[in-house]
Amino acid sequence: MPSADLAELRDAIVEIGRRLWQRGFVASNDGNISVRVGPDRLLMTPASVSKGFMTPDMMVVTDLDGRVIEGAPGRKPSSEALMHLVAYRERPDIGAVVHSHPPLSTGFAVAGIPLDRAVLAEVVTTLGSIPIADYGTPSTPELAEAVAPLVKAHDGLLLANHGALALGKDLFAAYYKMETIEHFARISLVARMLGRERLLSREEVDRLQGLRDRYGIASPAPVCPDPATMPAGADGDAASCQVVVAPSSPGERLVPDTSVARGVAAAVGTGGEIRLTYAQLTSLSEDVVKEIVQA
Numbered sequence: 001m002p003s004a005d006l007a008e009l010r011d012a013i014v015e016i017g018r019r020l021w022q023r024g025f026v027a028s029n030d031g032n033i034s035v036r037v038g039p040d041r042l043l044m045t046p047a048s049v050s051k052g053f054m055t056p057d058m059m060v061v062t063d064l065d066g067r068v069i070e071g072a073p074g075r076k077p078s079s080e081a082l083m084h085l086v087a088y089r090e091r092p093d094i095g096a097v098v099h100s101h102p103p104l105s106t107g108f109a110v111a112g113i114p115l116d117r118a119v120l121a122e123v124v125t126t127l128g129s130i131p132i133a134d135y136g137t138p139s140t141p142e143l144a145e146a147v148a149p150l151v152k153a154h155d156g157l158l159l160a161n162h163g164a165l166a167l168g169k170d171l172f173a174a175y176y177k178m179e180t181i182e183h184f185a186r187i188s189l190v191a192r193m194l195g196r197e198r199l200l201s202r203e204e205v206d207r208l209q210g211l212r213d214r215y216g217i218a219s220p221a222p223v224c225p226d227p228a229t230m231p232a233g234a235d236g237d238a239a240s241c242q243v244v245v246a247p248s249s250p251g252e253r254l255v256p257d258t259s260v261a262r263g264v265a266a267a268v269g270t271g272g273e274i275r276l277t278y279a280q281l282t283s284l285s286e287d288v289v290k291e292i293v294q295a
């Protein structure tokens, strides 16, 4: 790669690091950014630096096995290089990877709640769903192994009790996906605090998926088929498709979410204590009244 292009990519990493830090997506030396600069070459952030205060000369060039090819004296590649390497290995189509710890997405990752409900058309069209990779100790091969099966079909992931990962065709595409993940987490949290989420119907999700082709939106995998129409025992596999929660409701674009009621049923089933917010209680009562009226 010509050195002018490489210089631009170093500058772009500095800029994206600054945005991650300014938005509070990272604290201290959290997070890492990498970009493909040749068939067997990556440019990535160094270990142990704040992403808000990097300079272009800090970046490290490695091969796809993580060996350092070029870097300023004393600079080592990011401690999460293994996770980046596995993403490039599993996805020859991507050109950049961004990892950070945005507080709302990471909150969902800590709670063990994937961002997989069909709520926002833009998210369904671009990312599909954002599943959670199993917990793996940071900076060990364990984390890379946990991420490997899911990166095949997803451009955005939560990492259990850790943070989020975004993949893109270039640096800014990956960074914008990170912004979308956090924005989606924020909106999902507000809707859940308000006590209800109206979901897009399966039919609307299918329509949105059609838009991917029309607008040339690249996606590593399709949305998984509706579990309700699949044979017993079969299930969508998050390694090959994107699991999106969207109930079938022909003719409807939006449908009510019954997950609050389902959650209570599960809590009663295990004999656990039930705690509901006033909004959840109101929503439940309304649902019960509706069911009685319909019956």
Ligand SMILES: [Zn+2]
Pocket (backbone or CB within 6 Å): 030, 031, 080, 099, 100, 101, 138, 162, 163
């Ligand atoms: Zn991390």
